[in-house]
Amino acid sequence: MKNWAYPNDQASADYDCPGHTYYYNAITQTSTYERPRLEQATPDIASQYPHPSANLPGFPQSAEYRPNFLGAHIRREGNGRNGYERRSRTEPKDRPRSKHAIPGCEPWLLVKTKLGRRFIHHPARNESFWKFPPDVMKGVVEFDRQDREKRQKVEQNHSLRNEVEDHMTAATEERNSVQADMVPGAAPRPVSVPQTASNDLGSDEEYEEVEVTDDEGGKDPAERDILGDEGEAQPVEFGEEDIAEQLAAMGQDYGLDPGEYGNDSNEELEDGAEGLALTEADAKALFKDMLGDHHVSPYATWEAILEAGQIIEDDRYTVLSNMRARKDVWAEWSRDMVQLLREAREKEEKKDPRISYFAFLQARATPKLYWPEFRRKFQKEPELRNNKSSDKDREKWYREYINRLKLPESTLKSDLIALMKSIPLRALNGATTLENLPSAMLTDLRFISLRLSVRDALILAHISTLQPPPDDVDLSPAEEESRSREAKDREKRNQALAERQRRVAEEKKNQRGALQYSRSMLREGEEEIQRAMKLGKDGLLSHMENN
Structure with missing residues (x-):
């Protein structure tokens, strides 16, 4: 074992022993594995900083003033980790x-x-x-x-919409000015008359006064109406009859009915002469007809219907002005359809109790339960307490259903297809939906043996291949009258929709024509400005000579 004196501390010695090196202090007679260090005196921080008032003139000197830098330093060392104070930086909350x-x-x-x-x-x-x-x-x-x-598409549509609105405004102003010219008694628009060749000859007179005798004027009576007593041009006045004739001619050119372009006379118009008006009730009925024609499920949500996109491509989708009105009509139609389907299902269940029992089997039956266990578990359910079917029949249907669940899916699919093909067209046709399936399917075990997702897709695919329902269905006189009345109302609504579409197309055509006319007038104005700006030397000299 060796003993060396440590230079920083004369009382400490370094001992080298097998395994570890430790330090021994002969004065305190203590040993440690950590290397001893000398304690350094803390410098006088206050002496390093001058008095705050030493450099300020007129400030009273105070010998008792001593800033407590050391105390602040000690307080700062007491907070935080390792003697340093951790200052929290406030950051904005992000969500x-x-x-x-x-x-x-x-x-x-x-x-x-x-x-x-x-x-x-x-x-x-x-x-x-x-x-x-x-x-x-x-x-x-x-x-x-x-x-x-x-x-980018939204921005383009916004800019295009603004451009179309500007052009439509310009076209409307142009049309209003034209209509103002046609009003009787209105001041005529100034007509630009081209200068004659007399200007080139230096003549001061633009027009010659010509005397017209009665014999010469008798050949053209219209000329006397236009020219006054002094031979000056007068504005042409249109009477009410002339305006009515012009409106009638324009209406015939566009294929309009007499009541659509105005009829100031007291004559009564024939039925339909004013065109077919599309009222708010007709618009709602058309929208409901569209939902029924596309076989929209009343149990589906509005967002799911829009995502499917079936009704958006239909022209009847635009008969309602905004999305809120469409959603309100859809909600009303869904409530009515659900109520009708519920009433029809209740009537069918009263006639045949197997409909409700088979639906209950599909929802609750499982091969893990035997019939006694299943009956004891659900004995309080109304499907098992129906008096129209015996307990023996319910047990028989339960066992047959459990046995069919063990069959492969391909066999169950083929059985369901065979069941649908055996149903006549009057019961299962192209107008049938999943909500109004015939009772012949609902009371068959082949219908409930397949999984819901696979079964519904298979049924919809088969319905899409079927023809519409036949017309020779036996109906009561009241049902026939109701169906004929609905058909007439629907035909009337369709005619009103066609008339509305024709008017919209005609209005778009007029707007396009007005837009093209405005653009051509704008181009002509720009060309005139360009020609006016190109002033040659000869034209400048002639302008100076005339002035």
Whole structure:
């Protein structure tokens, strides 16, 4: 064992023993594994800083003033970790603002915060990352591209809409000015008369006064109406009859009815001469007809219907002016349809109790339960307490259904297709939906043996291949009268819709014509300005000579 004196501390010695090196202090007779250090005296911090009033003139000197720098230093060392005070920096609170699905990377979501930052989130695993993995980064880049294209499209549509509105305003002003010229007694528009060749000869007179005798004027009586006593041109006055004739001619050219372009006379017009007006009730009925024609499910949500896009391409979608009106009419139609379907289902269930029992079997029956266990578990349910069917029949249907659940899916599909083909066209046709299936299907075990998702898709595919319902269906006189009345009302609404579409097309055509006319007038004005700006030497000299 060796003993060396440590230079920093004369009382400490360094001992080298097998395994560890430790330090021994002969004065305190203590040993330690840590290397001893000398305690350095704390410098006088107050002496390093001059008195604050030493450099200020007129400030009273005070020998008792000593800033407590050391105390502040000690207080600062007492707070925080390792003698340093940790000052909290206030940062703005950031919260998620919106989330978007990443294309091709489901179920990852791109979340945007209020401060403009983004991160990805996995709802199933409840994980979030600021840094995007490479596979998710491709989807984020694709989402940014689609978002950028969508914003550009919105901006283009906005600019195009503004341009169309400007052109329509200009066309409306031009049309109003033309109509003002046609009003009787209005001042005529100034007509630009081209200068004659007499100007080139230096003549001061622009027109010659010509005397017209009665014999010469008798050949053209219209000329006497236009020319006054002194031979000056007078404004042409139109009477009410002339305006009515012009309106009638314009209406015949456009194929309008007499009541559509105005009829000031007291004559009564024939029925339909004023055109077919599309009232608010007709618009709602047309929208409901469209929902029924597209076989929209009354149990589906409005957002799901819009995402399907079936009704958007239909012309009847625009008979209602805004989205709120469409949604209100859809909600009213859904409530009415659900009520009708519920009443029809209750009537069918009263006739045949198997409908409700088979639906209950599909929802609750399982191969894990034997019939006694199933009956004991659901003995209080109304489907098992119906007096119209015996307990023996219910047991028989239950056992047959459980046995069919053990069959392969291909066999169940073929059995369901065979069942649908066996039903006549009057019961199952192209107008049938999943909500009004015939009772012949609802009371067959082949209908409930297949899974819901597979069964519904198979039924819809089969219905799409069927023809419309036949007309030779046996109906009561009241039902026939009601159906004929509905057909007439629907035909009337369709005619009103066609008339409305024709008017809209005609209005668009007129707007396009007015827009083209405005553009041509604008081009002509620009050309005249360009020609006026190109003033040659000869024209300048002649202008100076005339002035």
